[in-house]
Amino acid sequence: MEYQFRAIEKKWQAIWNEQKAYQVSNVSDKPKFYVLDMFPYPSGAGLHVGHPLGYIASDIYSRFKRLKGFNVLHPMGYDAFGLPAEQYAIEHGVHPLKSTHGNIDNFRKQLDNIGFSYDWDREVRTCDASYYKWTQWIFLQLFNSYFDRSSAKAKNISELVSIFETEGNGNNLCPSDAHLKFTAADWKAFSEKEQQDILMQYRLAFCGYGEVNWCEALGTVLANDEVINGFSERGGHPVEKKRLRQWYLRITEYADRLLTGLDTIQFSDAMKEMQSNWIGKSYGAEIDFAIHNYEGALKVYTTRPDTVFGVDFMVVAPEHALIEKITPDTHKTVVAEYIAYVKSRSERERIAEKKITGCFTGAYVVNPFNQKLIPIWISEYVLAGYGTGAIMAVPCGDDRDFKFAQHFNIPITNIIGDAFDGIEANPTKEAILTNSDFLNGIVQKDAIAIVNEKIVALGIGQSKVNFRMRDAAFSRQRYWGEPFPIKWINGIAYPLSENELPLLLPEVDNYSPGPDGQGPLANIESWVAENYETNTMPGYAGSSWYFLRYMDPHNMGAFCDRKVSDYWNQVDLYIGGTEHAVGHLLYSRLWTKVLFDLGHIGFDEPFKKLLNQGMIQGSSRFVYRQRGTHVYVSASLIGNYEVDQLHVDVNMVDGLELDTAAFKKWKPDFANAEFILEEGKYICGVEVEKMSKSKFNTVNPDDLVERYGADTFRMYEMFLGPVEQSKPWDTKGIEGVHRFLKKFWRMFFDEMKGKVWVDEPATAAELKILHKAIKKIEEDTERYSFNTAVSTFMICINELYDLGCHKKEVLSQVLILLTPYAPHFAEELWKVLGNEGLVINATYPFFEAKYVLETSKEYPISINGKVRTNIAMAFDATEAQVHEIVLGSEAVQKWIEGKEIKKLIFVKGKMVNIVL
RNA sequence: GCCUAGAUGGCGGAAUUGGUAGACGCGCUAGACUCAAAAUCUGGUUAUCGCAAGGUAGUGGGGGUUCGAUUCCCCCUCUGGGCACCA
Structure with missing residues (x-):
């Protein structure tokens, strides 16, 4: 009887299916174990061999735990909202729901082929109304909550309202605007709109203004991916920054808990480090520098107040609000030109660019400690979103400041004596300060506290903890996402009540963007007439809590019953790629913490253990076409010709050898191809790239399963x-x-x-x-x-x-x-x-x-660290016996020969080393 | 640019705590079986010198710690992933 794998596999898949062998109950005497895959986005290209890597690993572990006597929850679903389906809809007029369902069916067929032990009765799809009803519900929890800093947890916004009514906001400073102060009497005197505007600045899900990539020609907002060197990927139109009303999640309030929570979970050190770097907690100071000949001050954030006497210039972000006000007429043209240039560039380019750019505003600040006039520059290396959007530049101590000073010939003040060599900046904190007035002779790190005290005494600043992380943008000007359960009336956002959920995503005639940078929903009259929010939620909304829905997927009355989430508790093993390090993994931790604070679940970290699967890359193959001909040149001969490199389907290549017959049949273009061969073969070129359909380097698991x-x-x-x-x-x-x-x-x-x-x-x-x-x-x-x-x-x-x-x-x-x-x-x-x-x-x-007991071991005997022979010795031999046996051996004697033995090292069960 | 991971035979990789580098598999190669092929089985396979015994070098490059380093430390090169509206 032969091994007829396909027949066997189909047979048992049918039997398991019939017996519901993988159905798992929420009630069991066995210990529970929750194994989760990062659910896929069901793309039109289907699964390639890279996808199942993590799924197979998790399936093996689930089955293993099951055999070891655990009640194992191992579900699967689809992250089904997203941009590709929407783009497909724009181009082909197919409703995203339709194409998404088709893709899901295809994914399911491919997954089933591989024999996974998923409990498919628990499948979730983020685009199903029965699912996004609860995404909307959780959004409302966020909207109706604020972060109480004294207890460091989320509370209902109504509690905040009663505090405002009795004591104003003196004990609950506004996270969006620290200067906002009002009394209980003020609060009661505010109009509804004024009150709601203030509350908005406390809510965990709130509305504000933010910059987006705006493409005028396409009339739409673009993702960073869709922007290449300041131009749209589609059509190559110019892209610039535009301020639009946006929803945000106030993740910054959770920065500290997201940081300390890392100590309680098993993520790799690398992953933890990426997250904590992303959160980017830093201790520093905010200092006001009075502006020369202008009523006002420039507020900077610095982690190095000790270097305040080394400030040679100030740099503000190109978006800084003061620029317009302080730039004298003489400099207006240059400044405007520079800002126009910066606007065309993505944030990524601005950070990554090695080229130093900037321009002088013509304005000055006064150093509060020595009254020196300091020029104010603009440069793209300072980001509006971090700190105050302005820095004090200390070229002798900061590398970027140093390069900037050199590039623009700004004189450099040395405040660290010999520690600065004039060739490169020295960011040390250990140097002794010079040229620093009252700080002279003090070690830098000790000077920090002294300056902090001084700026407080002078009333020009305070020490401050800053986070690099920004609040998370939570709205998209798109169609294919969850609608916000929000109505706007007279500029006030009113949440829908729970029984109005789900707010269904309406049908549209076309999926093109709406007017004024709004999403497609703004094109729908009935929608706009109801005053519904026209933005939709981003892709990560649905994926921030899906692990909870698997526990109780059919619950119509709650996102997940508390008893059920208490049983399954945290995900014991989560498998997925590192590319989610600072997106999904941070957002789902945030949502979990908020749901925990509000008492909806009993744990505040979602994933106990994270395993990062590597990415399977494609190995692309190339053919080389002689320019302007149908002649294809084998790889090692291309030096002799002028050729264009073309991707060729890896499935037509055996190793490096092209199946020329298959190639000719592949596309009409190649039908009359001629080949210049080497040793009778056409050899292809090779490169490792991301696996992608457009590179023809994908391998379909179905074919391999079939074979x-x-x-x-x-x-x-x-x-x-x-x-x-x-x-x-x-x-x-x-x-x-x-x-x-x-x-x-x-x-x-x-x-x-x-x-x-x-x-x-x-x-x-x-x-x-x-x-x-x-x-x-x-x-x-x-x-x-x-x-x-x-x-x-x-x-x-x-x-x-x-x-x-x-x-x-x-x-x-x-x-x-x-x-x-x-x-x-x-x-x-x-x-x-x-x-x-x-x-x-x-x-x-x-x-x-x-x-498996062994009584003796074949010991490697090395002399001066090099293995020379092996000798079998009893496991329980004493050190003295070992010495005797080893030194008595002929092979060893040959090597020692007259030399003195300095040392004999014996590691029981491992090896013997003789040092001569 | 910043953060992060990685680099070991012709190839994928192994070496779990500093202790025999190259397990296992692919490929290649010689042979057995066969009319032949497939399948299967047996042997060889890091490089180099040597008939052999055996020697020497060897884990991206350079230095260091150690009786002993693929493993620890410092410097460098290259590659993958992420960098906030792809998922």
């Missing part, structure tokens, strides 16, 4: 290397894994003899191999080292095969071990051996040390 089976595919994806590591896809090695399964199969059935497995007691040698494998595979799976687990399976089967072992007792145990990796294969042979029930519900083998 080798799901079990082979699953094991091969794991065998490729550590899950956490990125690597280019190469189908070549898949044969090896397939051979392994065929070999394993032959331990049950021989081509000639038929059934060969037997029900006989196992020998000590066989049990030793089995238990070695149990230990290693269990440990490897537990620590997510799936690649080494696969090779352990190979070793185990090779060894059993060599012993001619066909025994049910041994094979049954190996099959259970194999179940998480190759479930169909294991299930089939489990049945063949006549075992009871399904192997997916079996009990994981128990490792027993007694079977």
Whole structure:
């Protein structure tokens, strides 16, 4: 009987499905375990081999935990709102819901092919009204909350209103505007609009103004992705910054908790560092510099108040509000030109650009400590959104300031003596200050507190903690997203009540943008007539809480029953890519904290353990067409021709050799192609790139499953290397894994003899191999080292095969071990051996040390660190015995030969090293 | 530019806590079986010198710590991911 993988896989998938083998209950005596994948965006291109990497890993772990006796929640769903579906709609007029559903069906078919153990009864789709009803509901929780700084948690905004009514806002300073002060009497005197405007500045979801990438020609807002060097990706039209009304989440209020919460969860150190760098907590001071000949001050934020005597110029962001007011007529033209230039550039370009740009405003500030006049410059390296949008530049201590000063020939004051060499800035805090008046002779880090005291005494500033993180922009001028449950009446935002949810996304005639930078919803008369908000929520809205909905997906009365979320609690293992480090992973932590504060769930971190899967890259292949001809030149010959490089479908290339016949048939353009070959072959060029349909480097898992089976595919994806590591896809090695399964199969059935497995007691040698494998595979799976687990399976089967072992007792145990990796294969042979029930519900083998005991070890003997020989010695040999045996050995004597032994190092169970 | 991860044979990778570098697999190669092919099995496969025994070098490059470094420290190069409206 041959290994007919496709028949076996289809058969067991049908049986599991029929028996609802993967349905999981919210009630169980077993301990719970929650394994979650980052749900996919269902793109039109379908799954490529990169997607399932994490899904296979999580499936293996889920099945493993299940065999170990856990009640495992392992759900899947779709992050279904998003820009690509909307663009497809604009171009083809197909409703995003329709294309999205089509894509989801395709994804589902592809996922099913691979044999995952998802409980599909719990599937969620963020674009379903039954789902986004609760996204809207959570938005309302955010809208109706403020962050109480004294208890560091979210509370209902009504509590704030009663505080305002009794004591004003003296104890609850406004997070948006620290200068806003009012008494209880003031509050009562305010109009409704005034009151609501103030409350808006406290809400966790609030409306404000922000800058977006605006493309006049397209009449729409663009994502950073859609902007290339200041021009739109589509059409190449100019893009500039525009201020629009935007919704935000007040994530900055949670900055400290998001930071300290990292200590309670198992993310990689790298991931934690990325998040804390993103949050960017810094301690510094705000200082007001009086502006020369102008009524007012320039407020700067600095982490180095100690360097205040080294300030040689000020730099303000191009968006800074003061620029217009302080620029004298003499400089207006240059300043306007510079600002126009900056406007055309994305923030990314502004930060990344090595080129130094800037211009002098013609205005000056006065240094409050020595009355020196300091010029005010504008430059794009200062960002409006961070600190106060203005800095004091100290060229001797800051690299960017130094380069700026050099570039514009601004004289540099040295306040750190020998520590500054005039060639590059020295950012030390350890130098002794000079040229610094009352700070002379003081070490910089000690001077910080002194200056802070002084600026407070002078009434020109205060010490301040700052965060690099900004509030999260939460609105998009798009169609395909959740509508805000908000009505605008007379400039006041009124939330819908809970029973008005969901606010359904209306039908539109076309998906083009609305007027004045508004989204498509602004084109709908009935919508506008109802005064509904015309923005929609961003992609991350639905993904910020989906892990909660899986727990209780059909609940019509709540986003998730509290009892149910108490049972499942945190996600025990979350698998996904690092590309979500500072987006999704931060937002879902925020939402969890808010829901916790408001008492809706009982935990304030969503993910207990995060495993980052690496990205599978594509390995692109190229052909080289001689310019203006139909002649294609093999890779190593292109030096002799003028050629254009074209992507060619990797599936038409065997290794590097192009299937020229398939190529000619690929596209009409290539039908009459001619080839210049090398050694009779056309050799393609290679590059590693992101896997993408447009680069023709995608490999479809369906094809591989068809050719080798799901079990082979699953094991091969794991065998490729550590899950956490990125690597280019190469189908070549898949044969090896397939051979392994065929070999394993032959331990049950021989081509000639038929059934060969037997029900006989196992020998000590066989049990030793089995238990070695149990230990290693269990440990490897537990620590997510799936690649080494696969090779352990190979070793185990090779060894059993060599012993001619066909025994049910041994094979049954190996099959259970194999179940998480190759479930169909294991299930089939489990049945063949006549075992009871399904192997997916079996009990994981128990490792027993007694079977693998060793009495001696082959020690490597090195001399001066180089291994020269091996000597077998008893495990319990004493150090003295070891000395005697080693030194008595002929091989060792040959190397020592007359030399003096300085030292003999013996590490029990490891090695011996002789130092001469 | 900033943050972050990584670099080991022809290739994917292994070496879990500083202790035999190259497990396992691919590829290549020789052989067995076969009319032949496929499949399968057996052997070899880091480089270099050597008939061999064996020697020497070797984990991106350069330095260091150590009896001993792929592993720890410093400097450099290259590559992947992220940088706030892609998901």
